Amino acid sequence: MVDRESRIQKRNKDSIMNAALEIFSMYGFRGATVDLIAKACGLSKPNLLYYFQTKEEIHVQLLSRLMDTWLDPLKEMDENGDPFNEIMAYVRRKLHMSKTLPRESRLFANEIIQGAPRINHVLQNDLKTLVDEKALVIQKWVDKGLIAKVHPYHLIFSIWSLTQHYADFDVQVQAVLTDEDPFENAENYLETLFSKLLAI
């Protein structure tokens, strides 16, 4: 056995990460406390700190796991597919993530709003590289006349904002839409929006 995790270790680390996601996504890094996280997963504070040595270590690990998940949907957008389908599929993946991973979305939002002190390098390297690449793909589609002329970067921003809004501002959406299911109508609305925007 090299340095394999025991069952207990895996269970506890998972449970800590889950609790930390809950707390950090709600209060941000400064607003979260180790004790709150410990209580949320039923461990004592020193016991939690046996698995992760500092509060920051938990946060960094949460964020670095998240960034993969976060960039994946855009990576999948395929230059060789049908442009509108590719963009719309991306929108749907992002909306689905807002629906199924709202805490992750809020964790990310909190980090960005607070000036991204711990992931600025990811934004400027991984994220920027990926967005540049995909913006180029979109530009090619525009140049070939396959979709309407749009600013590729702002198109991507609009997809981010329109989809993440339903996770990050959930309380507000729920306060206004007391009866309907936001996500069902959001999908229809966004489908209309983007088909009109991109139609030749």
Next chain:
Amino acid sequence: MVDRESRIQKRNKDSIMNAALEIFSMYGFRGATVDLIAKACGLSKPNLLYYFQTKEEIHVQLLSRLMDTWLDPLKEMDENGDPFNEIMAYVRRKLHMSKTLPRESRLFANEIIQGAPRINHVLQNDLKTLVDEKALVIQKWVDKGLIAKVHPYHLIFSIWSLTQHYADFDVQVQAVLTDEDPFENAENYLETLFSKLLAI
């Protein structure tokens, strides 16, 4: 003299509110400390607490001032104006607020992300009432055939998300768009988007 504020009182209260906006918008309620706010405006902590008795009082007052500013642009949308112009003017007002009042936007975003513990009643009363009213106006425009058929509530959500994104996610936008001015191109992009969405 009834209970008029002295010059000193006005200057200090203003300066505290400004510093508090800076800190609360960056760290959220839990992440902000009275001491950070005090230092940001060059007062000692007890001196600051001479003007506002608790941390919460500062936050509540900041938020309640903000809510007026926040709802105003939508209030101005006029049933009797030209539908597309009215909606587009609303978009421009919101975008302008993101540009000129990014801290206020982030203060609001922080509060909502954290579950709106201090303004849930405002969302469910003032905000909901206003949105219901304006959604009805939009629905009338749709029914009269003056704009394309859209879900009025999701139209409003999309205006919020598309415009506030440029304030709340500013670091991310800046990381991706290293050279251009985001707001100028955003305005053009949003003009195109909404004219295509709403065109008959």
Next chain:
DNA sequence: TTTATATTTTACCAACTGGTAAAACTAAAG
């Protein structure tokens, strides 16, 4: 200039913060 009032500083407090040391306990391998 005196007096009353408003403002600021100093010194403090109890609760909470992130984190540590070491003892006590538990599980698993031999």
Next chain:
DNA sequence: CTTTAGTTTTACCAGTTGGTAAAATATAAA
């Protein structure tokens, strides 16, 4: 069944937190 390694608890610490009391200082009205 013992030894060893892994896990949890207890007790603690120094710095920070929101907030207070009272003394000291500045301001303004009479």
